[in-house]
Amino acid sequence: MKWIFDIRDDDIHWCTADIGWVTGHSYMVFGPLMMGVTTLIFERAPDYPEPDRCWSIIERHGVTIFYISPTAIRAFMRLSTDYVKKHDLSTLRLIHSVGEPINPSAWKWLFEVVGNKRCPVGSTW
Numbered sequence: 001m002k003w004i005f006d007i008r009d010d011d012i013h014w015c016t017a018d019i020g021w022v023t024g025h026s027y028m029v030f031g032p033l034m035m036g037v038t039t040l041i042f043e044r045a046p047d048y049p050e051p052d053r054c055w056s057i058i059e060r061h062g063v064t065i066f067y068i069s070p071t072a073i074r075a076f077m078r079l080s081t082d083y084v085k086k087h088d089l090s091t092l093r094l095i096h097s098v099g100e101p102i103n104p105s106a107w108k109w110l111f112e113v114v115g116n117k118r119c120p121v122g123s124t125w
Contacts, residue, residue, distance in 0.1 A: 001031035004124055005065050005094060012091075014040040014058070015067040023098050027067055046072065052083040055114075059087040066092055066114070069099035073106040081113050089114060095121045 001007060013032045017024035019041070032039035040061055046054040054076070058066060076084075095110050102110075102123045110121045 001027070001035050004122070005067075005096065007032075007035045007037050008064075009037070011064045012038045012040060012062055013065040013067070014042070014061075014063045016042070016046060016054070016072060017067070017069065017098065019043060023067075027098075047075070047079075051079050052087065055084050055087040055089060058089050058092065062091040064091055065094045065096070067096045067098060070097050070102045070106045071099065073097065073102075073110060077106065077109050084113050089116065092119050095119050097121070097123045098125060101125045 005011075005013065007013070013027075015024065015027040015032075017028065019025055019028055028039060028041055040057070040063060042057060046057075050056070057063070092115060095115050097106070097110070102121075102125065107121055107123075111117060111119070115121060
């Protein structure tokens with residue numbers, strides 16, 4: 001947790017995985033709590049009731065580390081980038097993907113659209 005996510009005292013870490021999945025409970029509960037970092041827990045569809053729900057949550061809660069699967073990213077890529085761009089995501093400093101190897105187009109979309117070409121995008125696959 002510390003080395004992969006460069007955890008800092010003021011971070012707000014959001015792992016979007018299902019809490020029942022190994023990544024969910026490891027990086028939503030155990031890892032952040034062992035590091036003493038704030039963790040955001042959200043258990044619902046990230047695009048309901050509006051397609052910008054995920055980006056709204058990042059903006060509203062000041063998420064600094066965003067951890068999401070390439071599958072979810074590809075679903076967001078099908079939507080207009082306007083859903084992302086209407087939100088201030090400047091608190092993000094690190095984006096990571098998990099669950100499968102990230103494909104180049106999903107990596108590029110995360111880096112350019114979500115991270116505004118300033119956030120590193122990693123993968124723990």
